[in-house]
Amino acid sequence: MTRDYELRPDLVYYRLRQKYGPVAPVDLMGVPVWLVVGYGEALQVLQDAQRWPKGLQNWRAYSEGRIPKDWPLLPSLEVNHLLIQDGPNHRTLRLAWDAALRPFQDPTQRAAGRLSAAVSGYANELISLVAQGGLTGMADLSAQFSRPLPLMAASHLLGYPQSQGDDALMDMWTVLDAGPDAGPALDRLLASLIELGASKRKRPGDDFPSYLLAAHPDLDLEDLSRELMLMLGMVADHTGVLMSNAVVEVLTGDGAGHTGLSAGFIRETMNRVAMRKPPHINLAPRFPWMDTRLGNYVIAAGDPVVVSVAGAHTDPQFAGSDDTGALTSTRAHLSWGAGPRQCPSRELASSIAATGLTRLFANFTRLELTTPADDLPWRSSPLMRGPRSIPVRYDMDENYPAARALASSAGAAAGADSGRRRSSLWRYLGGLVRGR
Numbered sequence: 001m002t003r004d005y006e007l008r009p010d011l012v013y014y015r016l017r018q019k020y021g022p023v024a025p026v027d028l029m030g031v032p033v034w035l036v037v038g039y040g041e042a043l044q045v046l047q048d049a050q051r052w053p054k055g056l057q058n059w060r061a062y063s064e065g066r067i068p069k070d071w072p073l074l075p076s077l078e079v080n081h082l083l084i085q086d087g088p089n090h091r092t093l094r095l096a097w098d099a100a101l102r103p104f105q106d107p108t109q110r111a112a113g114r115l116s117a118a119v120s121g122y123a124n125e126l127i128s129l130v131a132q133g134g135l136t137g138m139a140d141l142s143a144q145f146s147r148p149l150p151l152m153a154a155s156h157l158l159g160y161p162q163s164q165g166d167d168a169l170m171d172m173w174t175v176l177d178a179g180p181d182a183g184p185a186l187d188r189l190l191a192s193l194i195e196l197g198a199s200k201r202k203r204p205g206d207d208f209p210s211y212l213l214a215a216h217p218d219l220d221l222e223d224l225s226r227e228l229m230l231m232l233g234m235v236a237d238h239t240g241v242l243m244s245n246a247v248v249e250v251l252t253g254d255g256a257g258h259t260g261l262s263a264g265f266i267r268e269t270m271n272r273v274a275m276r277k278p279p280h281i282n283l284a285p286r287f288p289w290m291d292t293r294l295g296n297y298v299i300a301a302g303d304p305v306v307v308s309v310a311g312a313h314t315d316p317q318f319a320g321s322d323d324t325g326a327l328t329s330t331r332a333h334l335s336w337g338a339g340p341r342q343c344p345s346r347e348l349a350s351s352i353a354a355t356g357l358t359r360l361f362a363n364f365t366r367l368e369l370t371t372p373a374d375d376l377p378w379r380s381s382p383l384m385r386g387p388r389s390i391p392v393r394y395d396m397d398e399n400y401p402a403a404r405a406l407a408s409s410a411g412a413a414a415g416a417d418s419g420r421r422r423s424s425l426w427r428y429l430g431g432l433v434r435g436r
Contacts (some may be wrong), residue, residue, distance in 0.1 A: 001029060006380045009281070013037045013311040022315070023295030023305075028382060029072055031061075033285060033304040034297070037311030039318035039334075041295050045286060045307055047339035052305065054341070055086035058287035060302025073382060075186040076175050077284065081226040082344070084284055096216035097227070097344045100208055104157065105347040111206055112351075115156060119352050122152040123359035126429070131396055133433045138370065141360070141390040142244045144432055149356045150239035154232050159200060159207030168192045172232050193225035193232075231345070239349045241279035241379075241386035242270060243356055248387055249273045250361070252373040266354045266361075274335035281310040281385045283337065309334045310385065366395035 005012045016024040022038020036042050045052045056062050077084060082093055103111035126149060130139050174185035197209055198221055204210035208231055246269055285304040292299050299305060312334055336343040370391045377388040
């Protein structure tokens, strides 16, 4: 977590690979771990869940009480949800997740259609709010679009009443950023999700918590809250970073990225981004159940092994497959994991991001960064990597509905009324427009 790592992580991975090979001993915020920066070694770990299990019960130093209680990553790892745990209950829980996600990931299902329509509507609302500052102006596409849109989608999926999910997501960001406030934020987040789960148990709806309870009736409220926390993080945070990275890629990328976008290949643009600028840079640790050789070292049983997606993507074995002149890029990247523990909501996150980006680029005739790409502020986190801010100068296409609506006083009045109905997030977004 050095300045070099924040600004030039690829250089850090290169130095580690040169000195140690594909697996390097590193200090992760005060705790020693093995960091896998080789593509082949990363696949070896990810595809063999039996040899490389998850679950803190498999971490020798943790079981022996040698991990500091104030270690910033500890709160997020101690939440024993689907992507952290291992053991006999994991298979049952994964099947329940797959069943609960199916209505939203299968485009033939009514819930998927409702979600797509909702995301399009949310995107238009956010673009309309930007337009209140004028059809030509300045905006921050991270704060005003890429981060709030998945929040609104996550609130829809979780069935939060109105905009009560705003504070929950802000706490989720705090937990993932692994700062000093991660512990209290986690407590608030889980309390909120327990309350939400209790309401869904009494009054099921067309939402993810209700579907998960139907598929796994034995889940108690505490277990359910941990799974809802995971859903919130995967959809709202991961998708927001993916969208932000995609916007930067389009505005600064090579010709292939622009060509693909102009041809309507939003998904291809996102795939290229997932390969070059993966949102989830380091995965949750795994712990070999026996002494195992990996790279140039023998990893002792119970030692933490962290697969670096970003590091593996810079391995020449993988990076050489990236043809910058091609219209399509490889799908062999590790941004969604690999093997039996691959991310279950890959299609859901991709659909939300694709829908949002389609609406964004359709409504603006010009989007230009107002600061050099190398000077963009990046979010410093051991788990996620994306720009904190994307300042742009824009021109909006006056023929699109969002622009026409905000050109009228009625549209502006509707936007103001919406701001009164919504919570801190909407008031914050409105303040960005007024403060411009």
